Amino acid sequence: MRIKTIILSIFYPNKWTLILATCLLLSNTVLFSQNITSPNSIYVRPFKKNGIFYSKGSVGFILKLLSNCAERQRGTVAIEIKNAVNGIVYHDNISLYINSKGYYTKDLNLGKLGLLSGIYTIYFNVTTNAGNSQNHFSFIVDPDNAAIKSYRPADFSTFWDEAKKDLAAINPYFQVKKRSDLSTSHADVFTVEFQSLDNITIRGYLTIPNKKGLFPVMCMFPDYVTEMKPEFISNTAVLSVNVRGIGTSRDKIKADFAQYMNVDANNKKKFIYRGVYMDCYRSIDFLMKNGSGLGIDTTKILLKGVGQGAGLCAVTAVLIPNIKGIIMERPLFLDIRDMIANAENTKPANWPASAMMEYLSGKITAISKEMYLKNWDYFDPVNFAPYIGCPILYGFAYRSKMTPSICHLSFLAQLRVESKDIITCNECENELDNKFYGFQGTWINEVLNIP
Amino acid sequence: MKKNKLILFCIALLLFTQQANAGFPIGKGRWLLVPTFNHYVASSYWDDNRTLHSFDKSGRFVSNYLGVYGGYGINRDLEFIFKVPFISNTYTDTTLIEPNSGIGDVNIGLCYYLSHYDYFRHLSLTGTLIIPFYSNQTDVYKHTLLGYGAMGIEAKLGYAGTNQKVLKKTFYDLEVGVRQYFATEGPTQLFTNLTFGVPIDESWKACATLRGVTSSSPYGNISSNFVASTVNREYDYLRFELAAGVKATRSTSIWLSVYTDILGKHIGKGSGYSIFAVIKF
Numbered sequence: 001m002r003i004k005t006i007i008l009s010i011f012y013p014n015k016w017t018l019i020l021a022t023c024l025l026l027s028n029t030v031l032f033s034q035n036i037t038s039p040n041s042i043y044v045r046p047f048k049k050n051g052i053f054y055s056k057g058s059v060g061f062i063l064k065l066l067s068n069c070a071e072r073q074r075g076t077v078a079i080e081i082k083n084a085v086n087g088i089v090y091h092d093n094i095s096l097y098i099n100s101k102g103y104y105t106k107d108l109n110l111g112k113l114g115l116l117s118g119i120y121t122i123y124f125n126v127t128t129n130a131g132n133s134q135n136h137f138s139f140i141v142d143p144d145n146a147a148i149k150s151y152r153p154a155d156f157s158t159f160w161d162e163a164k165k166d167l168a169a170i171n172p173y174f175q176v177k178k179r180s181d182l183s184t185s186h187a188d189v190f191t192v193e194f195q196s197l198d199n200i201t202i203r204g205y206l207t208i209p210n211k212k213g214l215f216p217v218m219c220m221f222p223d224y225v226t227e228m229k230p231e232f233i234s235n236t237a238v239l240s241v242n243v244r245g246i247g248t249s250r251d252k253i254k255a256d257f258a259q260y261m262n263v264d265a266n267n268k269k270k271f272i273y274r275g276v277y278m279d280c281y282r283s284i285d286f287l288m289k290n291g292s293g294l295g296i297d298t299t300k301i302l303l304k305g306v307g308q309g310a311g312l313c314a315v316t317a318v319l320i321p322n323i324k325g326i327i328m329e330r331p332l333f334l335d336i337r338d339m340i341a342n343a344e345n346t347k348p349a350n351w352p353a354s355a356m357m358e359y360l361s362g363k364i365t366a367i368s369k370e371m372y373l374k375n376w377d378y379f380d381p382v383n384f385a386p387y388i389g390c391p392i393l394y395g396f397a398y399r400s401k402m403t404p405s406i407c408h409l410s411f412l413a414q415l416r417v418e419s420k421d422i423i424t425c426n427e428c429e430n431e432l433d434n435k436f437y438g439f440q441g442t443w444i445n446e447v448l449n450i451p
Numbered sequence: 452m453k454k455n456k457l458i459l460f461c462i463a464l465l466l467f468t469q470q471a472n473a474g475f476p477i478g479k480g481r482w483l484l485v486p487t488f489n490h491y492v493a494s495s496y497w498d499d500n501r502t503l504h505s506f507d508k509s510g511r512f513v514s515n516y517l518g519v520y521g522g523y524g525i526n527r528d529l530e531f532i533f534k535v536p537f538i539s540n541t542y543t544d545t546t547l548i549e550p551n552s553g554i555g556d557v558n559i560g561l562c563y564y565l566s567h568y569d570y571f572r573h574l575s576l577t578g579t580l581i582i583p584f585y586s587n588q589t590d591v592y593k594h595t596l597l598g599y600g601a602m603g604i605e606a607k608l609g610y611a612g613t614n615q616k617v618l619k620k621t622f623y624d625l626e627v628g629v630r631q632y633f634a635t636e637g638p639t640q641l642f643t644n645l646t647f648g649v650p651i652d653e654s655w656k657a658c659a660t661l662r663g664v665t666s667s668s669p670y671g672n673i674s675s676n677f678v679a680s681t682v683n684r685e686y687d688y689l690r691f692e693l694a695a696g697v698k699a700t701r702s703t704s705i706w707l708s709v710y711t712d713i714l715g716k717h718i719g720k721g722s723g724y725s726i727f728a729v730i731k732f
């Protein structure tokens with residue numbers, strides 16, 4: 001009877017109890033980017049979702065400070081906005097007063113600044129009698145109108161037509177073998193093997209749900225010198241490809257982590273990425289020619305890659321039409337020119353730019369920087385970007401030291417495709433947060449029309 | 452006996468508040484259809500003091516509901532939703548058999564997602580227009596009216612998601628809302644649906660739901676208007692439901708749920724089951 005009374009007291013005498021409970025639950029959800037530091041916690045929320053402002057006039061933030069100390073605070077908030085090359089474009093000081101355990105909020109409408117298209121970071125430095133607190137937030141302004149620096153070689157298309165012609169001369173000898181030892185109760189696993197450019201054997205894993213019907217397929221390309229293993233996705237087939245020199249495809253090329261990116265970088269016709277791109281091309285060719293017989297819907301091919309793999313997706317989507325969509329997660333090797341320029345102003349330089357600079361310094365093979373960059377222009381995904389014709393999901397971490405934000409903006413500025421979703425993570429450096437992975441599921445369902 | 456009439460009516464009205472997958476986005480350009488069959492039986496009621504009594508003369512109220520709830524994703528943040536119910540109510544006792552059937556309150560509305568957070572959680576606000584497709588003939592139907600017979604609106608806040616860290620892959624759908632009928636006597640209803648679910652394997656899911664409703668009117672259950680005086684506007688109840696579903700095809704899952712009323716005031720106590728399919732395309 002007592003229990004019943006308690007339950008009744010929850011649901012009946014006060015009908016607002018449930019509403020309040022739900023509100024409390026929701027209040028735990030972090031809407032703001034935050035950095036909990038003593039004596040104040042600084043929360044920054046951009047006016048626009050994701051911190052991407054598609055017009056100059058819409059730039060703005062809500063700043064919220066929560067006091068963590070018992071004493072009253074007087075002081076200032078120093079606000080500074082820096083552009084992608086660390087130039088200060090805005091500076092202001094605001095006086096503030098916060099009660100004990102109180103809070104301070106301010107709308108910062110920065111539309112009047114007329115910031116040019118680009119990537120910026122806004123820094124907050126709160127100095128009071130109780131101490132100092134800092135936070136910063138990166139954002140993009142008007143990405144559709146960013147200045148386009150095109151270094152695409154005049155013979156760019158011809159170069160890749162010739163590469164495809166060279167590949168066509170190699171008989172692929174596609175082989176598919178079922179691997180019962182790797183299969184699960186929900187999916188069959190196969191090893192896939194074929195010959196690619198320079199007669200190099202490429203291997204990968206194909207997982208197919210063991211149900212009736214045709215399944216959409218996701219082709220996954222590897223991160224830098226990172227072996228691909230069989231991947232399992234519900235109701236979707238997955239082809240995980242180990243391109244040359246990676247994982248199970250190291251028969252001829254055995255370059256280590258430090259050397260891989262510079263193998264034959266002094267000769268654009270022998271450069272390792274010419275072969276790598278053709279390995280990706282032939283992977284899709286394999287799906288197109290053999291998919292139907294394996295239970296794959298070859299009209300629904302999606303590409304996904306992390307790091308180096310992200311760039312491989314962009315390139316492959318250009319070299320082969322009819323790709324349904326590409327997922328680029330934390331792209332690496334993107335806008336090499338800006339990446340090296342940025343590294344030259346950073347001490348110490350960050351990898352992979354540092355490895356490229358070491359190569360250029362002649363410790364391994366002598367080649368002029370200009371020649372090196374000109375060779376890379378044939379391979380830089382930035383120069384493929386305008387030709388991408390399928391939906392794209394692009395996620396990057398603002399604090400990545402490997403791929404500076406300016407490189408991402410260069411790529412995004414070159415995109416001409418209408419359907420592009422950009423997910424950023426302000427607090428991330430070498431990973432992305434749940435926002436990207438959660439949205440990725442929704443995006444895949446949309447693009448592949450999965451119920 | 453008069454009290455029993457009041458009690459019976461509202462049960463049928465509330466049966467079709469259930470909406471599968473209500474808090475999760477349908478997806479841009481895609482459809483969700485949930486055809487549902489629901490069977491409910493009540494033979495007792497709680498009085499104003501929450502004391503349980505049997506209906507007079509071995510009375511028994513049976514409601515069968517066949518309807519479809521659906522939605523279309525206009526974009527990632529906005530959905531059009533609708534619900535069309537067909538209801539068949541029957542009240543029997545030792546002296547009476549009273550059947551009534553027809554299309555009940557049709558709902559149409561919009562659901563807007565205020566935030567998707569990390570896309571594993573979703574906060575939504577739903578506004579619905581309630582349109583009665585019947586007229587209450589209280590001289591014919593004393594026990595089995597299909598609804599309030601008045602236009603109404605409903606506003607609902609929903610928070611649904613899938614856990615990623617603690618209790619990984621379990622899901623929840625929490626709703627609170629208010630419903631207002633445009634009649635002199637109201638009523639105004641506050642409701643909540645709290646669902647927690649677990650995936651059993653890749654095909655099977657199970658969930659438990661607690662549903663609560665509290666209905667009130669400035670006129671209570673007394674009105675000079677004859678029609679209004681026959682309907683129950685002052686009541687509350689709590690219902691517990693267990694459901695299990697299996698993925699039949701890539702686009703369709705089939706669910707079975709059983710439920711029972713566990714607490715109430717001035718309302719019938721019953722239990723029932725529902726079978727529904729969740730179809731996405």
